[in-house]
Amino acid sequence: MTGHQTARLIAPTSRLHRAWLDAHAEWGPGRHEDGFGLTAADEIDSATGFAGWIRRMAGESAQTTYRWIVDDSQVLGGIALHHQLDDHVRWAGHIGFGIRPSARGHGLAGWALGCMLERARRLGMDRVLLVCAAGNNASARTIRRGGGVLEGVVDTELGPAQRYWITL
DSSP states (O other): OOSSSSOEEEOOOGGGHHHHHHHHHHHOSSSOOTTSOOOTTOOOSSHHHHHHHHHHHHHTTTTEEEEEEEETTEEEEEEEEEOSOOHHHHHHBSEEEEEOGGGTTSSHHHHHHHHHHHHHHHTTOSEEEEEEETTOHHHHHHHHHTTOEEEEEEEETTEEEEEEEEEO
16 A cells, blocks of 8 residues: 555445445444445445345435545545535534544545545535544544644533535
């Protein structure tokens, strides 16, 4: 893994079921990784369940752009852009991203964020909210490098969170 030079952003696909499960396993147990649109109700282990999850995300494409960060046939991370400011976005942000542990530190998150900010511009958005856990220095640094300006820290059900706005 040498960074984002050979990585691509692609729409989620059932074709990468095994590769996605490998990335998912690397995160380990606990909270689901950001940027994938995965909910506790999604069944991802079986081919049928995984295909249903992919169909659900495709059906949400008018409201949310989901992209996977892939290199060759390896899933390195995910990023999602929510197009409207609603209650979910006020809590979680317009853009969420996650990079699998073995792929971190190579600039992938910043590169993917830049691509998603360009998508937001093309959609006519004038600013986007990004939220990360307080203490998640890597995400905060990525957001600031992308133009994020700290609005403040708020308490959430998951603990303190930093809220950043990026003006497009």
